[in-house]
Amino acid sequence: MSSLPQASSFAGQVDYLFDAMLALSAVVVIGVFAAILWFAVKYRHGSRADRSRSSRRTLGIELAWTLIPLFLFVGIFAWSISLFAYMSRPPIETVPVYVVAKQWMWKVQHPGGQREINTLHLALGQPTRLVMTSQDVIHSFYVPAFRVKQDVLPGRYTQLWFNATRAGTYNLFCAEFCGTDHARMGGLVIVMQPKDYANWLEAHAGTDLAAQGAALFRRLGCSGCHDPQSGVHAPDLYDLYGSTVPLSDGTQVRADERYLHDSIMLPNKEIAAGYAPVMPSYQGRIGEDDVLALIAYLKSRHAAGSP
Numbered sequence: 001m002s003s004l005p006q007a008s009s010f011a012g013q014v015d016y017l018f019d020a021m022l023a024l025s026a027v028v029v030i031g032v033f034a035a036i037l038w039f040a041v042k043y044r045h046g047s048r049a050d051r052s053r054s055s056r057r058t059l060g061i062e063l064a065w066t067l068i069p070l071f072l073f074v075g076i077f078a079w080s081i082s083l084f085a086y087m088s089r090p091p092i093e094t095v096p097v098y099v100v101a102k103q104w105m106w107k108v109q110h111p112g113g114q115r116e117i118n119t120l121h122l123a124l125g126q127p128t129r130l131v132m133t134s135q136d137v138i139h140s141f142y143v144p145a146f147r148v149k150q151d152v153l154p155g156r157y158t159q160l161w162f163n164a165t166r167a168g169t170y171n172l173f174c175a176e177f178c179g180t181d182h183a184r185m186g187g188l189v190i191v192m193q194p195k196d197y198a199n200w201l202e203a204h205a206g207t208d209l210a211a212q213g214a215a216l217f218r219r220l221g222c223s224g225c226h227d228p229q230s231g232v233h234a235p236d237l238y239d240l241y242g243s244t245v246p247l248s249d250g251t252q253v254r255a256d257e258r259y260l261h262d263s264i265m266l267p268n269k270e271i272a273a274g275y276a277p278v279m280p281s282y283q284g285r286i287g288e289d290d291v292l293a294l295i296a297y298l299k300s301r302h303a304a305g306s307p
């Protein structure tokens with residue numbers, strides 16, 4: 001029914017759901033208005049309709065008009081919940097592309113150090129996972145052709161994933177009012193054949209994000225405490241990503257991107273068990289781009305299985 005291209009594996013499913021809701025709502029609207037018209041004409045002033053009290057039992061009809069819509073609408077609810085759950089569980093093994101929103105642009109960082117502004121290049125037929133955050137206010141990453149939209153929040157990571165199924169160039173919008181130039185905060189998503197994408201990555205390769213993070217790790221003094229040789233009683237960060245961390249309050253947390261981000265920016269939020277809360281906060285001292293580089297570095301050490 002929609003004239004927008006269906007360019008992701010979600011698009012068809014979202015459209016089916018939308019069309020089903022539209023059709024169901026149309027049936028209800030038409031039914032209600034038809035009944036209004038019919039009664040208005042039949043019992044209009046001066047008509048000879050029978051206005052005496054009916055003795056017919058109407059329990060069957062009442063049950064039908066209550067239960068049938070109930071099942072239909074609960075069915076729509078279950079359908080949308082299952083689709084929503086599927087769309088909000090990104091494949092964690094997919095290497096993420098990082099997106100930082102700021103007034104009024106989208107900054108994109110690929111793991112190989114490729115950076116772009118207001119464009120996002122990606123490969124056809126491969127799942128893409130975005131890890132996103134904002135440097136200032138709330139923005140929203142919206143690609144209508146993919147039927148995906150996700151709020152991007154300051155101080156928090158949100159994720160979005162999709163599988164592009166049609167090569168081409170599609171519009172990217174900010175879908176959350178974020179100030180003067182909100183309407184102009186957009187860009188293009190460019191879906192390329194995997195071979196062209198590999199060429200593009202190679203042509204735009206910069207310093208590896210993990211290597212940038214390694215340099216920062218030394219420059220900011222992280223290594224002074226967190227290197228195994230440092231002699232300071234600080235958590236060992238090798239092999240941290242993906243592991244389960246016991247916290248001082250007795251709970252546990254999975255060391256994902258969100259945990260690493262918060263440990264750097266809000267270190268007193270979750271204290272690792274057995275350590276004093278002496279880590280300084282880097283909030284306001286480094287940008288979200290730097291945090292992403294540090295996280296990429298910590299993940300690379302995990303992947304490399306360094307000692």
Ligand code: CUA
Nearest residue numbers: 139174176178
């Ligand atoms: Cu960013 Cu609206």
